[in-house]
Amino acid sequence: MSRLLPTSIVGSLPKPAWLAEPEKLWSPWRLEGDDLAEGRRDALALAASDQIAAGIDIVSDGEQTRQHFVTTFIEHLDGVDFENRETVRIRDRYDASVPTVVGAVGREHPVFVDDAAALRARTDRRIKWALPGPMTMIDTLADRHYGSREKLAWEFAGILNQEARELEAAGVDVIQFDEPAFNVFFDDVREWGVAALERAAEGLRAETVVHICYGYGIAANTEWKATLGSEWRQYEETFPLLRESSIDTVSLESRGSHVPVDLVELLRGKNVMLGAIDVATDEVETPEQVADTLRAALPFVDAERLIPSTNCGMAPLSRGVARAKMEALALGAETVRAEL
Ligand code: ZN
Numbered sequence: 001m002s003r004l005l006p007t008s009i010v011g012s013l014p015k016p017a018w019l020a021e022p023e024k025l026w027s028p029w030r031l032e033g034d035d036l037a038e039g040r041r042d043a044l045a046l047a048a049s050d051q052i053a054a055g056i057d058i059v060s061d062g063e064q065t066r067q068h069f070v071t072t073f074i075e076h077l078d079g080v081d082f083e084n085r086e087t088v089r090i091r092d093r094y095d096a097s098v099p100t101v102v103g104a105v106g107r108e109h110p111v112f113v114d115d116a117a118a119l120r121a122r123t124d125r126r127i128k129w130a131l132p133g134p135m136t137m138i139d140t141l142a143d144r145h146y147g148s149r150e151k152l153a154w155e156f157a158g159i160l161n162q163e164a165r166e167l168e169a170a171g172v173d174v175i176q177f178d179e180p181a182f183n184v185f186f187d188d189v190r191e192w193g194v195a196a197l198e199r200a201a202e203g204l205r206a207e208t209v210v211h212i213c214y215g216y217g218i219a220a221n222t223e224w225k226a227t228l229g230s231e232w233r234q235y236e237e238t239f240p241l242l243r244e245s246s247i248d249t250v251s252l253e254s255r256g257s258h259v260p261v262d263l264v265e266l267l268r269g270k271n272v273m274l275g276a277i278d279v280a281t282d283e284v285e286t287p288e289q290v291a292d293t294l295r296a297a298l299p300f301v302d303a304e305r306l307i308p309s310t311n312c313g314m315a316p317l318s319r320g321v322a323r324a325k326m327e328a329l330a331l332g333a334e335t336v337r338a339e340l
Contacts, residue, residue, distance in 0.1 A: 058126045059127050150196075186237040189241065
C-alpha cells in the first residue's frame with residue numbers, strides 16, 4: 001500500500017430509484033431486458049463516481065449490478081434450482097425462502113467479469129470486487145444433492161476461484177470474500193471454513209480480503225445483536241485462524257458495535273479493514289468520530305496495514321446518507337493520516 005490509511009467501503013451502496021426500489025434488500029428491478037442491462041451499468045458508473053467524489057481510495061462497484069450479495073452469484077451457477085425453493089434458517093437467525101441444490105454445481109460462464117471490466121474502465125484507482133464466501137453461500141441454500149456442507153463448500157470454493165482469477169485478469173486489484181457465516185459457525189470455520197476460503201483465494205496475486213460482520217442493519221440482525229451481551233467476542237474464535245491463513249486482509253466491524261477493539265491485535269501481521277462507519281443507523285458519523293475509531297485501533301494494528309472502512313454494506317440506507325458517510329470516512333482518515 002503506497003498511501004497510508006487508504007479508504008474503502010465494504011461493498012453495497014444504495015441503488016438509484018430508477019433502477020430498483022430504494023432502501024430495501026432483495027429489491028426488485030424496475031427495468032427489464034436491455035434497459036436493465038444498461039441501467040445497471042449506469043448505476044455502477046455512478047457508484048464509482050460517488051466514491052471518488054467522496055474521497056474513497058479503493059473503489060468498488062457498490063454491487064449495483066446484483067440484487068443480493070449471495071443469491072445473484074448463485075443464480076448464475078448450474079445445479080441450483082430457483083423454482084424449487086425451501087425455507088431454511090439463515091445463520092441460525094431468520095427464515096428465508098432459498099433455492100435448492102439439485103445437482104452438481106458448476107459455473108459455465110463468468111458472472112461479474114464484464115461488470116468488473118466496466119468498473120476498471122472508470123477509474124485509475126485501485127478497484128475491489130466482492131464475492132460471497134463458500135460458507136455463506138451454502139448457508140443461503142437448501143442442499144438436496146451433496147448431503148454435506150463441507151463438500152458443497154469445497155465445490156463452491158473451486159468455482160469462486162475460477163471467477164476470482166478472471167476478475168483479477170480483468171484488472172481487479174482487491175478481491176473480497178464475504179463470510180458473515182464465520183461469525184456464527186465456529187466449529188465449521190475451524191474444521192473446513194478457513195481451508196475452503198483459502199481454496200477460493202488460491203493462486204491470486206490480487207490482495208485478498210475476508211469480510212466478517214454482524215450483518216446489514218435489518219431487524220433480524222439488530223435483534224440478534226441485542227442478545228450478544230455487552231462484549232461481542234465472536235472474532236476471538238476466527239481471528240487466530242485467519243492470522244495463520246493465506247488471506248491478506250480481514251474486514252471487521254468496529255464503530256457502534258460492542259466488539260472490543262483490542263481483538264484487532266489477534267490479526268497482527270495482517271491488513272485490517274476497520275469498520276469506522278456504522279451501517280445500522282442513519283445518523284452520519286462526524287469525521288472526528290471516524291478519526292476516534294481509527295485512533296482507538298492503532299495500538300493494535302500497524303498504521304501501514306490499516307484500511308479505514310465501513311462496518312458492512314450500505315444498500316439499505318438512503319443515497320444521501322450513504323454519500324455523507326463515505327465523505328465522513330474519507331475526512332476522518334485524512335485527519336488521522338495527518339497525525340501519523
Ligand atoms: Zn457485512
